[in-house]
Amino acid sequence: MLLGVKTDEAVISRMKSIAASIKHYTQKKDILIDELAAHEENVTFTVLDSDEIAGIKNYLAEMSGVVVSVEGERLILTLTPEEVQRTKELSVAQAIETIRNRLDQFGLSEPVVARQGEEKILVQLAGIKTLEEEQRARELISRAAKLELMAVDEERNARVHAMTHADAASYGDVILSDANNPQLLYLVKEIPILDGGMLTDAQVGFDQNNRPVINFSLNAEGAELFGDFTGRNVGKRLAIVLDGKVYSAPNINERIGGGSGQISGNYSVLEAKDLAIALRSGALLAPIELLEKRSVGPSLGADSIQASMVALIGGFVAVILFMMVYYKMAGVIANIALIANLLIILAVMSLFGATLTLPGMAGIVLTVGMAVDANVIISERIRELLREGVSIHKAIEDGYANAMRAILDANITTLIAAVVLYVYGTGAIKGFAVTISIGILASMLTAILGTHGIYQMLESKIAKSKNKKFWFGIKG
Amino acid sequence: MEFFRYTKTYRFMGKSKFAMVLSVVMVLGSFVLLATKGLNYGIDFAGGTIVQVKYAGEAPIDAMREKLKSNPLFEGSSISEFGSSDEVVIRMKTTTSDVVVDVGDVTHATLAGTGEFEIRRVDIVGPKVGGELREQGLTSLILAVIGILIYVAFRFEWRFAVASVFALVHDVSIALGALALVQIDVNLDVLAALLTILGYSLNDTIIIFDRIREGVVDSKNTELGEMIDDSVTKTLSRTTLTSLTTLFVVFTLFMFGGEIIHPFAFTLLVGIVVGTYSSIFIAAPTLVWFGFDVKNYHAKLAEKARREAEKAKMRAQYESGIM
Numbered sequence: 001m002l003l004g005v006k007t008d009e010a011v012i013s014r015m016k017s018i019a020a021s022i023k024h025y026t027q028k029k030d031i032l033i034d035e036l037a038a039h040e041e042n043v044t045f046t047v048l049d050s051d052e053i054a055g056i057k058n059y060l061a062e063m064s065g066v067v068v069s070v071e072g073e074r075l076i077l078t079l080t081p082e083e084v085q086r087t088k089e090l091s092v093a094q095a096i097e098t099i100r101n102r103l104d105q106f107g108l109s110e111p112v113v114a115r116q117g118e119e120k121i122l123v124q125l126a127g128i129k130t131l132e133e134e135q136r137a138r139e140l141i142s143r144a145a146k147l148e149l150m151a152v153d154e155e156r157n158a159r160v161h162a163m164t165h166a167d168a169a170s171y172g173d174v175i176l177s178d179a180n181n182p183q184l185l186y187l188v189k190e191i192p193i194l195d196g197g198m199l200t201d202a203q204v205g206f207d208q209n210n211r212p213v214i215n216f217s218l219n220a221e222g223a224e225l226f227g228d229f230t231g232r233n234v235g236k237r238l239a240i241v242l243d244g245k246v247y248s249a250p251n252i253n254e255r256i257g258g259g260s261g262q263i264s265g266n267y268s269v270l271e272a273k274d275l276a277i278a279l280r281s282g283a284l285l286a287p288i289e290l291l292e293k294r295s296v297g298p299s300l301g302a303d304s305i306q307a308s309m310v311a312l313i314g315g316f317v318a319v320i321l322f323m324m325v326y327y328k329m330a331g332v333i334a335n336i337a338l339i340a341n342l343l344i345i346l347a348v349m350s351l352f353g354a355t356l357t358l359p360g361m362a363g364i365v366l367t368v369g370m371a372v373d374a375n376v377i378i379s380e381r382i383r384e385l386l387r388e389g390v391s392i393h394k395a396i397e398d399g400y401a402n403a404m405r406a407i408l409d410a411n412i413t414t415l416i417a418a419v420v421l422y423v424y425g426t427g428a429i430k431g432f433a434v435t436i437s438i439g440i441l442a443s444m445l446t447a448i449l450g451t452h453g454i455y456q457m458l459e460s461k462i463a464k465s466k467n468k469k470f471w472f473g474i475k476g
Numbered sequence: 477m478e479f480f481r482y483t484k485t486y487r488f489m490g491k492s493k494f495a496m497v498l499s500v501v502m503v504l505g506s507f508v509l510l511a512t513k514g515l516n517y518g519i520d521f522a523g524g525t526i527v528q529v530k531y532a533g534e535a536p537i538d539a540m541r542e543k544l545k546s547n548p549l550f551e552g553s554s555i556s557e558f559g560s561s562d563e564v565v566i567r568m569k570t571t572t573s574d575v576v577v578d579v580g581d582v583t584h585a586t587l588a589g590t591g592e593f594e595i596r597r598v599d600i601v602g603p604k605v606g607g608e609l610r611e612q613g614l615t616s617l618i619l620a621v622i623g624i625l626i627y628v629a630f631r632f633e634w635r636f637a638v639a640s641v642f643a644l645v646h647d648v649s650i651a652l653g654a655l656a657l658v659q660i661d662v663n664l665d666v667l668a669a670l671l672t673i674l675g676y677s678l679n680d681t682i683i684i685f686d687r688i689r690e691g692v693v694d695s696k697n698t699e700l701g702e703m704i705d706d707s708v709t710k711t712l713s714r715t716t717l718t719s720l721t722t723l724f725v726v727f728t729l730f731m732f733g734g735e736i737i738h739p740f741a742f743t744l745l746v747g748i749v750v751g752t753y754s755s756i757f758i759a760a761p762t763l764v765w766f767g768f769d770v771k772n773y774h775a776k777l778a779e780k781a782r783r784e785a786e787k788a789k790m791r792a793q794y795e796s797g798i799m
Contacts, residue, residue, distance in 0.1 A: 002605060003575065117608075135578060142575035289573040291602040295580065307734040314732070315725030322721060326477045362668040362740065365729070366675050369722040373679065373714070380714045406686035410679045413627055417620040417675060424616035432668045436675070473477055 002292035003099075003121045003141075010091030010286035011084055012040055018066065018077060019043045020191045024225070025059055036172060036191070043077040088119070091285040096121055099288075101281035102140050106274070120291060136274060142288050144243045145278035147196035147216070149226065149261075150176075150188040152237040152249055160187040179245040180266045186246050188239045193229045195283070198222025202279035204272045207264055212272035214263045216279065223259025231255035242275075308361060316342070319372060327379050328473040333454050334375035337446040341371045344442040349435065363432045367439025370411065374447035378403040383474050392463040396455050404448065411440045479716060485709045488756060489701040489764075495757035499646060506653020515652065518661030518739075519599055521613070523606030525568040527583045528558060528597035531590075535564045539590045547586045549579070559735030563596075571602050613667050617648075620671070624678060632689060633773065639762040640681045643754045647677045647747060654746045665740040673747030676722070680755035684711050688760065692770055693777065700770050704760045712756075719752040 015038040022045065026033050031052045036045035047053050050073050057075075060068050065083025069076045079087070096113055099121065103111040112124035123141065128134045153173045156163075160175060168175050168187060178184035198218050205215045218226055230238070230252045239249040240263050247265045267275065320338065323331035345364060382399035390398070415437060422433035455462075462471050469475060519526050529535070537555050544550040544566070553568040572579060580598040587593065601609075621641055629637035651673055655662060687707035697703055726748060730741035 001575075002602075004573075004602070004604070131578075131581070135576075135581075138578070139576050288575055289602075290571075290575045290600065291573070292605045293598070293600040295598050307732060308729060308737050311728040311732040311737075312725065315728040318724045318728070319721040322724070326717070361737075362665070362672050362744075365722070365725055365744070366672045368725070369676065369718065370679060372721050373683075373718040376714050376717050377683065380711075384710070402690070405690075406683050409628075409631055409686060410682040413624050413678055413682060414675045416623040416627055417671070417678075420620040420623055421616050421671065424612055424619060429613070429616070429664060429668065429671075432671065 001123055001290060001294075002116065003095075003123055004289045004291045005092045005095050005119045005121065006287045006289060007088035007091050007119055008040075008286075011079070011087050012038070013285060014079070014087050015039065015043050016191065017195075018063065019045075020195075021063075022056075022060075023191050026056070029055070031056065037169075038191075041078060044074065046074050048073070087285075092119055092121070094282075094285050095288060098281050098284055099123065099141050102277055103137065105277045105281065106137060106140055108137070121288075136270070140274050140278060143275075143278045144284050144287060145196065145275070145281075146243055146283040147199060147263075147279060148192035148241040149194050149229075150192045150239045150241050151229070151233065152239050153187045153189055154236050157187045160185045163187065176239070176241060176244060176246050179242070179247045186239055186249060188241070188246075192241070193238075194218070194222050194225045196279060197283070198225070199279060199282075202276045204269065204276050205262070207262070211264065212267060212269045213265075214272055214276050214279065216261055216263065218259035218261075220259075223257070226259055226261075227255060227257045312361065312364070316368065319368075323372070323375070326473060328469065329471045330379045330382070330473065333451050334372075334379060334447075336454065337375060337443075337451045338368070338371055340450060341439070341442045341446045342368060344446070345435065345439050348438045348442075352434070360431045360435050363435025363439060366414075367436055367443060370414065370440065371443035371447060373410075374403075374407045374443055375451065377406055378447065378451065379472070383472055386468055386472060386474065393459060396452075396459060400448070400452055400455075407444070407448065411444055415440050478713070480709075480713050485702075485705050486712065487705055488708050489705050489761060492757065492761035492764075495753075496761065499754070499758055502653070503646060503649050506649045506656070509653045509656040513656045513659065515656055515662050516659045517606075517610070518663035518666075519567075519601045519606070520663040521606050521610040523569075523571060523601050523603035525571050525579055525601075526597065526599045527566040527568075527579060527595060528563070529566065529583070529587070529593050530563045530596050532562070532592040534561045535593075536590050537564065540564070540566075540587060543587050543590055547582065549582055550586065563735075571600050573602060609664070613664075617671070617674075620674065621645075628682070628685075632685060633768070635763055635766045635768045636685050636689075638766055639759050640678060640685065642762050643681050643759040644674055644677055646754050646758055647673055647751045650750045651743055651747045655743060658742070660739045660742060663739065665737075666743050669740045669743035669747065672744060673751055676748060677751030677754060680715055680718075680751060681759040683714065684708055684755055684760055687711050688763070692773055697770075700764055700768060703770070704763070708756055708760055715752060715755060719748055723748055 019036055019038040022033070022043070023036060025031075032048040034046045034048060037043070047056060053070060053073070053075070057068055057070075060066060060075075060077065065080050065086065067078050067080055069078075092115065096115055100111070100113040103113065103123075103125070108125060108128070110126050112122065112126065114122045116122045125134060125137055128137060153171065156171060156173065160168075163175060165175060169190070172190050173187050174190045176186050176188055178186070198221055200217050200219050202214050202216045205213050207213045234252050234254060236252055237249045238252055239246045240261065241247070242263065242265075247263050263275075265272075320335050323334050323338075325331070327334065342364075345367060349360070378399060381403045382395050385395035385399055386392075418433045418437045418440070422430055422437070425433060465471070529540075535557070537557075540555055544553055544555075549570070549572065550566070550568060552570065553566050555564050555566050557563070558565045566583065578598075579600060580595045583598075584595055621644060624644075625637045625641050627637075628640050648670055651670060655666065660666070684707060687710055688704060691697075691703045691707050695703065723745070726741055726744045729737055730745055733741055
């Protein structure tokens with residue numbers, strides 16, 4: 001399947017994380033700010049004491065790619081175009097890395113996770129056995145796995161059910177629902193205390209009721225932030241938010257040092273396991289969407305390929321019989337080349353692990369046709385010379401020499417087309433290009449070198465017998 | 477065994493006016509078809525979803541329609557038979573971009589109760605991807621033609637290049653016209669078939685051109701028309717043999733390859749017939765049309781030979797130390 005990365009969302013979350021660090025910095029320095037908000041294009045806030053602006057600007061100058069403009073007490077932060085590009089680029093690269101990581105940990109033997117174009121990722125789940133497994137894998141891939149620890153706005157939380165999202169936004173809050181009970185709402189501070197980026201590990205464990213939970217640990221920076229926050233907010237609640245849903249909101253009883261925590265939820269062991277994998281391998285910076293997916297049920301694949309294979313083989317046999325009837329021994333020699341050619345194509349294709357698709361089949365039809373053609377051209381040239389009455393030796397040598405030019409030109413032009421298709425085509429068309437390239441090279445090898453060798457070997461015999469009807473199917 | 481009498485030269489040039497008229501009519505007809513009926517882009521190029529369902533008995537299409545109405549995912553979907561009465565495809569213009577939703581499972585659940593069936597194929601192509609595929613397909617076709625043009629111009633002469641591309645455009649146009657006429661779904665496999673036609677037709681044309689070039693170089697005859705007749709005749713048994721053998725293979729694919737291969741085989745069938753015709757009747761006469769002149773070409777060759785001889789002489793002098 002082909003996945004797309006919504007890179008615009010990565011830019012938005014970059015804005016949010018800038019806002020989070022501003023909040024943390026100003027709190028630490030005891031600078032009063034107001035109306036801090038992250039938008040699609042910028043981050044804005046107001047500094048209450050204008051003397052502090054210079055200090056904040058100094059701090060912001062350390063952030064790369066951020067442009068600061070000041071309008072009175074109001075600061076507007078935007079990203080440079082290069083930074084926006086870099087953020088997008090990073091989100092795609094990170095998504096590939098993360099998906100690969102997750103699939104590896106999921107236990108797939110050789111998943112394909114490859115970049116395609118700017119913002120697309122090709123994922124092939126080889127080695128999936130059951131539909132359930134495939135479903136799990138897809139859930140795992142697409143899971144944002146964004147862990148956020150957020151502060152519950154205790155002053156206003158009681159009124160949350162009467163609030164609109166706009167109301168919440170005006171307080172710098174967001175409304176989130178409970179993971180198990182969508183009716184239960186929480187009002188939390190929009191800017192998280194910390195997020196999953198500071199996670200070092202996540203493992204499945206069990207709580208006192210023997211239900212699966214996920215234990216996570218934070219890195220030093222995260223542990224410090226977490227410690228500071230819990231120390232300052234004893235008696236308030238902390239919401240553990242995963243992908244925009246509140247999993248639990250325990251009371252903070254005391255300062256929590258050490259930087260570890262627990263996510264409890266109503267999930268099965270298998271779900272907890274997948275979730276832990278997703279958390280360990282990190283959050284996706286940007287959400288993933290499905291762009292293209294093709295799946296052929298096992299029976300369809302088998303019988304349509306079988307039907308076309310039977311047809312192909314039938315057609316091929318007819319061609320071989322026809323060549324023998326029309327050209328007699330020359331036809332037999334050509335057939336040896338044809339069969340060798342087909343074997344080479346199949347061998348090289350299986351060497352590359354190519355699957356037989358319709359365009360691939362088209363490639364085989366085209367190249368078998370071209371191989372027949374090369375042999376026909378050679379045989380016709382030899383016949384022509386024999387009719388003119390030249391010796392067997394000369395007819396064979398000149399026949400090959402004359403045929404060569406035409407065969408080369410015809411094959412090279414097709415090869416040019418194949419190369420263009422390989423470079424500009426995708427998926428199945430690339431496969432078609434590869435098949436015909438292999439086929440053309442194989443047919444030049446078998447038709448020109450292979451049969452020429454056979455003729456040279458048999459030349460004295462042919463010259464002795466003088467039976468042109470037996471050898472070349474013409475009178476004389 | 478021999479099909480054609482090698483002692484006789486067939487007069488193809490005499491029929492060239494008739495062939496030209498026929499071709500112009502067919503190409504224009506194709507353009508009209510393309511403009512009025514248009515190509516029926518399949519999901520590869522238009523985007524959309526296809527679900528192929530096979531029932532144990534005859535597919536209850538009416539009952540399926542009723543069931544599908546209950547799920548908004550299938551809004552605007554159409555159901556049609558696929559090859560036999562127990563197999564159907566459900567086509568939707570819409571796609572789901574959620575990675576987690578399995579359209580196959582949803583279809584299975586929605587159609588529950590309509591009989592015993594299995595989901596055989598689910599293809600989803602997002603609208604963005606469809607557009608890109610179409611663009612890439614077209615770009616690659618055009619670039620391939622340009623590459624061929626340059627090579628043939630380099631190996632032969634520019635008029636040969638233009639004539640061969642002329643024949644290619646002729647073949648692909650008529651094949652596209654045929655696709656518009658029967659309203660076959662144009663998907664990636666049909667594009668591959670079109671490319672195959674391109675390859676075949678080009679191959680045929682090059683072989684004949686090679687003969688003409690040989691004739692021009694070897695003979696003293698300067699009458700291009702006669703030379704073309706002679707070359708086409710000499711390659712006639714090769715052209716027919718190759719086309720017939722390929723036609724064998726494609727025809728068996730068309731007849732016995734199953735429904736899924738039909739669009740592909742149909743395109744090839746039309747293309748090979750048209751390609752063979754154009755190589756014999758269109759490509760070579762176009763040379764005359766574009767004003768290819770044998771005397772001129774002789775002069776050019778003589779000039780080239782003279783320059784090469786001069787070069788060889790200079791080299792010989794240099795090597796023997798005179799210069």
